[in-house]
Amino acid sequence: EAGVAQSPRYKIIEKRQSVAFWCNPISGHATLYWYQQILGQGPKLLIQFQNNGVVDDSQLPKDRFSAERLKGVDSTLKIQPAKLEDSAVYLCASSFTSDSYEQYFGPGTRLTVT
Amino acid sequence: AQKITQTQPGMFVQEKEAVTLDCTYDTSDQSYGLFWYKQPSSGEMIFLIYQGSYDEQNATEGRYSLNFQKARKSANLVISASQLGDSAMYFCAMRGGAYSGAGSYQLTFGKGTKLSVIP
Numbered sequence: 001e002a003g004v005a006q007s008p009r010y011k012i013i014e015k016r017q018s019v020a021f022w023c024n025p026i027s028g029h030a031t032l033y034w035y036q037q038i039l040g041q042g043p044k045l046l047i048q049f050q051n052n053g054v055v056d057d058s059q060l061p062k063d064r065f066s067a068e069r070l071k072g073v074d075s076t077l078k079i080q081p082a083k084l085e086d087s088a089v090y091l092c093a094s095s096f097t098s099d100s101y102e103q104y105f106g107p108g109t110r111l112t113v114t
Numbered sequence: 115a116q117k118i119t120q121t122q123p124g125m126f127v128q129e130k131e132a133v134t135l136d137c138t139y140d141t142s143d144q145s146y147g148l149f150w151y152k153q154p155s156s157g158e159m160i161f162l163i164y165q166g167s168y169d170e171q172n173a174t175e176g177r178y179s180l181n182f183q184k185a186r187k188s189a190n191l192v193i194s195a196s197q198l199g200d201s202a203m204y205f206c207a208m209r210g211g212a213y214s215g216a217g218s219y220q221l222t223f224g225k226g227t228k229l230s231v232i233p
């Protein structure tokens with residue numbers, strides 16, 4: 001079974017530029033999560049999708065971050081404009097349903113904002 | 115609000131020895147779940163073990179066991195017979211067990227413990 005795929009693995013941008021990350025969850029998984037992991041901390045949930053609908057985006061900085069999962073499969077997370085404090089690893093995870101306790105994580109995208 | 119505390123930033127263990135990684139939690143939920151994840155240097159989070167708050171027996175998965183002490187609100191991870199490949203960051207996490215609106219199934223993570231296994 002293929003795991004959660006993410007691209008790119010690394011990205012370096014200057015502040016005020018925009019960036020987009022892509023995630024392809026495990027086939028058949030209805031629930032998709034985006035987490036932000038700042039160096040030295042645990043992951044923090046940014047947004048949770050159930051199929052193509054948003055379940056929870058309470059911790060997403062909506063003035064600069066946006067995410068979509070148009071066909072209920074792949075998802076993109078965008079930051080525009082980026083700030084220095086957005087430097088982090090962005091992890092995508094998926095689970096079979098929203099109440100499945102096991103979440104499967106991708107390798108993450110390491111973003112550096114200079 | 116849920117909170118996870120991991121007080122050990124780093125731990126060392128000799129190969130083949132057992133090690134305990136500490137985790138305490140705080141929640142007002144009656145039903146909740148506790149998790150441990152491993153994060154190697156490659157970056158992905160690997161699920162290790164799960165304990166439900168109503169489970170009477172401590173969870174075990176191979177060399178991993180979860181020492182669940184509900185009254186003390188602790189969920190320590192025990193790794194037996196440590197291997198060099200166990201060197202990684204380890205995160206304790208929890209979530210509510212009953213859906214009560216947006217965010218209730220959200221995983222809350224601690225800051226992690228870096229485990230180094232010495233040959």
